[in-house]
Every structure is written in structure tokens, then in C-alpha cells.
Amino acid sequence: MKGLLPGTFDPPTLGHLEIIQRAAKLCDFLYVAIGESSKSSSSFTIEQRRDLLAKLTEKISNVEIISFSGLVVACAKKVKADVIVRGLRSESDFNYEYQMAAANRQMSGIETLFLMASPAYSHLSSTIVREIAREGHRLQGLVPDDIESMVLAYLRH
Numbered sequence: 110m111k112g113l114l115p116g117t118f119d120p121p122t123l124g125h126l127e128i129i130q131r132a133a134k135l136c137d138f139l140y141v142a143i144g145e146s147s148k149s150s151s152s153f154t155i156e157q158r159r160d161l162l163a164k165l166t167e168k169i170s171n172v173e174i175i176s177f178s179g180l181v182v183a184c185a186k187k188v189k190a191d192v193i194v195r196g197l198r199s200e201s202d203f204n205y206e207y208q209m210a211a212a213n214r215q216m217s218g219i220e221t222l223f224l225m226a227s228p229a230y231s232h233l234s235s236t237i238v239r240e241i242a243r244e245g246h247r248l249q250g251l252v253p254d255d256i257e258s259m260v261l262a263y264l265r266h
């Protein structure tokens with residue numbers, strides 16, 4: 110089974126890494142697809158997010174980082190993904206994710222597989238990470254240690 114895990118990853122957090130690791134175990138191959146959020150402009154460039162995700166997944170052999178614009182289902186069809194994978198953090202995610210999954214299935218027949226975020230990470234979001242980083246604080250416990258210095262350096266420039 111080929112999975113497509115779309116997101117903005119602006120920047121990737123420990124929560125994203127956990128979902129990627131779990132999804133990679135479920136799929137024979139997993140595309141992690143960087144998209145532009147329809148809700149806000151990004152703080153990190155596509156290239157920076159690609160670098161961050163590549164660093165995080167360098168030891169996961171069945172993962173490839175790609176980027177896309179436009180619809181998730183168009184990207185899924187292009188890479189011949191069998192399923193879209195999304196992480197769910199809390200009930201506040203559910204309504205939005207339900208709508209996206211239903212629209213994606215209606216447009217393409219492609220199902221969405223939801224993985225429940227671990228409680229340890231369910232409070233995380235990239236917005237919180239960006240705000241803390243902008244105040245000059247360390248990001249331990251928020252982003253993987255492997256990329257903390259990259260995230261801080263990218264935000265400084």
C-alpha cells in the first residue's frame with residue numbers, strides 16, 4: 110500500500126514525526142507531501158521544509174519527501190497513492206478533517222486513514238513552535254533535536 114501524508118509542516122514538529130513513523134510502518138511506501146496551507150502563509154520556504162523533513166526521515170527507508178500545489182487528490186493520483194494519511198490531535202481537528210476526507214473521497218474515491226496523535230504531542234502545532242522560537246526559546250520537546258538548530262537558524266534569516 111502506498112500512502113500520501115500531506116501537510117504544511119511549517120515547521121515539522123515532534124507530532125508530525127510520530128505520525129510519519131507510524132504511517133511508514135503501515136505503508137509499503139509513504140510520500141510525505143509538503144503543501145501550502147489554504148489558511149495562512151508559510152514562515153518556512155518549501156525548500157527549508159523539505160530539508161527539515163529529509164533530515165527527520167533520513168533513517169526511514171520507505172519515505173520520500175515531495176511537495177505539491179493544488180489539490181491533495183491530484184497529488185495522490187500523480188504518485189499513485191492508495192490512501193491519504195492524516196494525523197488527528199483532538200476533537201477540534203475532527204470536523205475539518207472530516208470535511209477534507211469526504212471531499213477528497215467524493216472527488217477521487219481515495220480514502221483517508223486517520224492516525225490518532227499520542228497524548229504527549231496532541232497539544233503541539235507549528236504555530237506554537239514558531240511563536241516560541243521567535244521569542245528565542247529552545248525547542249526541546251517541541252521539535253526533534255535533529256532539526257532544532259536548523260529551525261532556529263531558518264527563522265533568524
Ligand code: COA
Nearest residue numbers: 115116117118124125144147180181196212233234235236
Ligand atoms: N502533531 C502536531 N501538529 C499537527 C499534527 C500532529 N500530528 N497534525 C497537524 N498538526 C498541526 C500542524 O502543525 C498545523 O499547525 P499550524 O496550523 O499551527 O501550522 C495544523 O495542525 C494543520 O495541519 P496541516 O496538516 O499542516 O495543515 P492543514 O490541515 O491546513 O492541511 C494541506 C494542509 C496542504 C493538507 C491542506 O491545506 C490541503 O489539503 N490543501 C490542498 C487543497 C485540498 O486538496 N483541499 C482538500 C479538498 S477540499
